[in-house]
Amino acid sequence: MRxxxxxxxxxxxxxxxxxxxxxxxxxxxxxxxxxxxxxxTGTVYIYFKSKEVLINKLFTKLQQEAAERxxxxxxxxxxxxxxxxxxxxxYLNHRIKYHDESxxxxxxYRSPYxxxxxxQLTQALKQPVLDLFHQGQDNDELRCDxxxxxxxxxxLGFIRELAGEHVLGFYVLDEKKKLEAFERSWELIEKGG
Amino acid sequence: MRxxxxxxxxxxxxxxxxxxxxxxxxxxxxxxxxxxxxxxTGTVYIYFKSKEVLINKLFTKLQQEAAERxxxxxxxxxxxxxxxxxxxxxYLNHRIKYHDESxxxxxxYRSPYxxxxxxQLTQALKQPVLDLFHQGQDNDELRCDxxxxxxxxxxLGFIRELAGEHVLGFYVLDEKKKLEAFERSWELIEKGG
DNA sequence: TTCTAAAATGAATAAAAATTCATTTATAAT
DNA sequence: ATTATAAATGAATTTTTATTCATTTTAGAA
Numbered sequence: 001m002r003x004x005x006x007x008x009x010x011x012x013x014x015x016x017x018x019x020x021x022x023x024x025x026x027x028x029x030x031x032x033x034x035x036x037x038x039x040x041t042g043t044v045y046i047y048f049k050s051k052e053v054l055i056n057k058l059f060t061k062l063q064q065e066a067a068e069r070x071x072x073x074x075x076x077x078x079x080x081x082x083x084x085x086x087x088x089x090x091y092l093n094h095r096i097k098y099h100d101e102s103x104x105x106x107x108x109y110r111s112p113y114x115x116x117x118x119x120q121l122t123q124a125l126k127q128p129v130l131d132l133f134h135q136g137q138d139n140d141e142l143r144c145d146x147x148x149x150x151x152x153x154x155x156l157g158f159i160r161e162l163a164g165e166h167v168l169g170f171y172v173l174d175e176k177k178k179l180e181a182f183e184r185s186w187e188l189i190e191k192g193g
Numbered sequence: 194m195r196x197x198x199x200x201x202x203x204x205x206x207x208x209x210x211x212x213x214x215x216x217x218x219x220x221x222x223x224x225x226x227x228x229x230x231x232x233x234t235g236t237v238y239i240y241f242k243s244k245e246v247l248i249n250k251l252f253t254k255l256q257q258e259a260a261e262r263x264x265x266x267x268x269x270x271x272x273x274x275x276x277x278x279x280x281x282x283x284y285l286n287h288r289i290k291y292h293d294e295s296x297x298x299x300x301x302y303r304s305p306y307x308x309x310x311x312x313q314l315t316q317a318l319k320q321p322v323l324d325l326f327h328q329g330q331d332n333d334e335l336r337c338d339x340x341x342x343x344x345x346x347x348x349l350g351f352i353r354e355l356a357g358e359h360v361l362g363f364y365v366l367d368e369k370k371k372l373e374a375f376e377r378s379w380e381l382i383e384k385g386g
Numbered sequence: 387t388t389c390t391a392a393a394a395t396g397a398a399t400a401a402a403a404a405t406t407c408a409t410t411t412a413t414a415a416t
Numbered sequence: 417a418t419t420a421t422a423a424a425t426g427a428a429t430t431t432t433t434a435t436t437c438a439t440t441t442t443a444g445a446a
């Protein structure tokens with residue numbers, strides 16, 4: 001007998017991300033998806049029971065992968081500023097390298113596919129980063145005349161905006177610019193300010 | 194003879210924005226739209242030739258309205274900081290009050306409906322705000338060791354993030370918080386900083 | 387008040403998209 | 417090498433959704 005080809009699942013996911021970043025979830029059809037993945041439409045249904053299941057699984061997979069990337073390598077850093085810098089760069093690089101995925105995730109939040117549980121999970125995945133900020137303030141590393149949560153939002157918002165403009169080609173980032181961007185964020189929140 | 198009812202156009206737009214914010218452009222159907230607007234499906238086609246035309250017109254309308262709101266009341270302000278504060282609050286309040294519209298606009302950018310021209314226009318609408326920043330730097334109001342464009346992106350990114358979390362109920366803003374948020378943004382970019 | 391032309395309706399139809407399935411193909415086991 | 421079994425295929429079918437249209441209703445003109 002013939003065995004299932006795990007590579008096909010990857011091809012299906014990849015094709016879905018690619019097409020959705022062009023035409024949105026609105027524009028994705030199973031026929032286009034199969035063509036992009038170089039498969040027959042029926043084959044897609046061997047791996048995924050329905051379009052809904054496919055979209056759901058893709059969301060969960062991407063969300064988890066993203067969360068892992070954010071905190072990667074943070075424990076290796078020697079001090080708080082370096083840890084924060086690691087997270088800053090992780091998130092920025094993630095939003096650039098996996099931009100298509102970010103587009104999908106954001107569309108999914110406002111689609112007929114999302115469930116309550118998934119929406120909760122989304123918020124939970126941000127928690128480790130917010131915790132890092134709280135920890136920073138507890139250890140007297142951050143200015144105390146500013147709401148930690150507000151710092152956190154400035155931090156994230158800036159990164160998203162930077163990545164978005166970079167991908168569109170309107171504000172191109174190199175490694176030096178990225179570090180400069182982090183320094184500006186740091187100035188804003190550091191104790192000595 | 195009977196005359197066209199302009200109010201119905203408003204109802205159609207309103208219903209579209211409302212439904213899209215719940216289920217995305219992906220989930221919008223003409224049947225649901227008509228029901229939400231309390232009209233027969235056929236009636237929608239009297240006012241809009243097709244679903245595509247409807248979505249297109251809605252986009253153009255909302256984009257223009259949004260652009261007008263951003264700069265509103267700015268000329269009345271006496272100094273640069275006050276002008277910038279006006280724009281900050283305009284944009285923040287816009288993203289909160291018209292959150293559903295913002296969701297639609299962002300989905301539209303990545304949908305099968307958008308055209309090249311429309312994408313260009315989007316960028317053009319941001320220009321006046323960027324110009325204000327350039328003007329500020331020319332007049333020596335802003336620190337000169339930081340890229341104006343980067344300041345601009347921090348400014349916008351923070352606002353978007355704030356508004357997004359406020360709407361989800363994760364970071365609630367009152368008028369005091371809004372002004373505090375502006376002060377933090379200002380600290381970051383002002384000359385003396 | 388009557389007439390008329392356009393709006394409004396929603397069931398009927400057409401078009402598009404999701405899903406199935408009879409058939410073919412490939413490969414693991416013997 | 418043969419066989420058995422599940423994968424792969426894509427045309428056929430079903431389902432969903434957009435659009436049309438015959439009919440009814442409405443409001444302005446005569």
